[in-house]
Amino acid sequence: MSIDWEKEVSLRSDELINDVSELVSINSQRDVEHKTSDYPLGPGPAKALKTFLGMAERDGFTTKNIENVAGRIEFGEGSEVIGILSHVDVVPEGPGWDTNPFKPTIKDGKLYARGASDDKGPGLAAYYGLKIIKELKLPVSKKIHFIIGTDEESDWVGINRYMELEEMPEVGFSPDAEFPAINGEKGIVSFEINFAGSDKGTVKSFDSGLRPNMVPQSATADIDLNKVQNDELSSKFEEFLNSNPSLKGTIESEGDVAHIELIGKASHAMAPFNGINAATYLAVFLNSLELADEEKVYFNFIEKQLHMDFAGKGIGIEASDEVMGELTVSASILKFDAKEGSIVINIRYPKGDDDKTLSSKIAATLPESGSVKLYGYNEMPHFVDANDPLVQNLVQAYREHTGDVENNPYTIGGGTYGRILKKGIAFGAMFPGDENVMHQANEYIEIDKLLKAAAIYADAIYRLIK
Template structure:
């Protein structure tokens, strides 16, 4: 049976866009301060989940909401289950947007909104792909379970809860529409480790606070430090900061209130898997401040952040560097900085994407050797490296569909990012970004190319059908 999936998508373009815009208007950032028993990650993720499941019910699916952590609906019958894993939560919008991140804007063929490319746009493209199969009543021999989570951008507590409480077994194989074409069949390991500092803080310069970063998996766009020094030093600090900003292409702000100084440094956010693609405002600020005569815990904190962690994308100065011939190099993102002079526990969160051949324990042992931190702790959310070989029929089928629809060669790819594809032993990530696409995930002015979303929907439709027919 020859089916023109691109033509089928074209018939549904307006409906798909309308549903996507409704989803994008929901601020589904995790908000722990608003969390309760009915809203495990805050009200926004729940609203997005309920909205998505309502779309599925409108289109004739029976849905399940697993206590507002995650939900699913199913299509087809068969002993084998294809899992499609997507997520409706988003990283914080942050600053630097030219438009309202939660009021989608279409401009020059691009759809600007937080979540447009990660992951609401691809989720909707995949949803409409399955909708096409359902509406055409194509014959299938397997079941599809479409699963949506609400905590992918944080600790994946949504999926932990889902598999513990849903009463369903994991799908036999599947994919997540949350990355790139032609395919992501390998993902590095992912772990966050924390450096802890305490001790006295007194000298000619006294650091009162240092804050930067929104999430561990985002390069901190900006950071702010408040410190004391003799007010006569203002002109000197102002001149040096101006020179530092010009040299490093940074935006800076300096204010003074008698002996109290406040400096903000603004760089550029990026996905934590590619720290080299961003400009870490926090390590740049620490690099600037480390030239002054801070003492004790403040000196240790600023020196480590500004002299060791600064620009150390691959962990070379930190001593954790490792490269695997297949998976590539370990990367390190110093993602969250919190220093308060009144606290005896000041921290730096380091997010690592590590290949096979090294481990979280190896990284931990090396970090304990650093000068300055009094201790190191490790997040409980560890993801080991994941790989599905090209010989697997899942991988080969998805690559064949991609090649057929695009005319481009499909090769395996391994990334530092983590997707729900790794939830399954036979799980991969598949689209929706195409080769050469500008990746704005986790950045200000995130966008999705509208035509690419429609192209992806057609690829997803044929791919799903080939996997379950």
């Protein structure tokens, strides 16, 4: 049976765009400050989950809501189950947007909104692939469990709760990365490095970063003007900005405090070199001032051992693997005040290390006053052979819709739900050469590529379950 998948998507294109627009309108970032017994991760993630499940119920699917932190859409017959894993939570919007991040805007063929590319747009594209198979009443021999999480950008609370209560498939994919296929994901771990603070120095406070998996776009510092002349500070800061034209900044004085804000460029922590880390740049500037001893230790460490060092050489963890590539590190959340100084670093590492070996290596590079401890999320590297039938089926579907025979499956530093499955990979929806706007201001998805991805997903899913 020959099926024109792209035609089937085009017949539903308006509906798909409307559903994506509705879903991205929901601010579904983790909000435990407003959690309740009914909404353990806050109201936003639960609302997005219910909205997605509601779309599936509208289309005649059987659904299940697991405690408002995860959900499932069911389809098909047979004893074997294929998993499709997506998420409806988003990272904080951050500064720098030209539009309202939760009011979808279509401009020049692109739909702008937080979550458009990570992961609401791709998730719904995969869902529409499944919807087309259902509506065409195609014969299938396996089941699909389309599983939706609500905390992928943080601690995976939703998907972990799902695994406690429900059986997880062993085989499947996550539409949360890139084509032609991501068959390997580096290990991911975050550490917090702690230092002594100071209430007698020049820097009254220093603050930057939102999440471990985001390169910080902005950084702020309050400077004690009793320790440095305002004119001298302003002159130095202007000179610093002139020397670093990729940065923007302001300095404002009130009483005996000067408030500095520096703006760089956010990016996903899996590719820190795509961002401009406002925190480490501001630390470099602050390190040029007359500082107290504790301040010198903290800001000197950032400048000498973290700034522009995406490979971790300065903290003794540089590593690479022939298949999985090089280790990367992002200084993601940084704070300094009277009580303490802290730096949360996010590391994406190939096979050969684990949290214990990395911690030991980092500790060996710290000054005497420094210490390191595990900070939340910790996942080992994951890999599926490129010759596996799962990978081959998905890649073939991609090739037939794009004509691309040059690009091959590869490893990324990102962490997707694909790594949960014994034999799971990430599959789309970014195409080779696309700008990666995940976790950045003005996140978008190109509408024609959203539709193309839906056709690829429909074809690929049917190959897995027919």
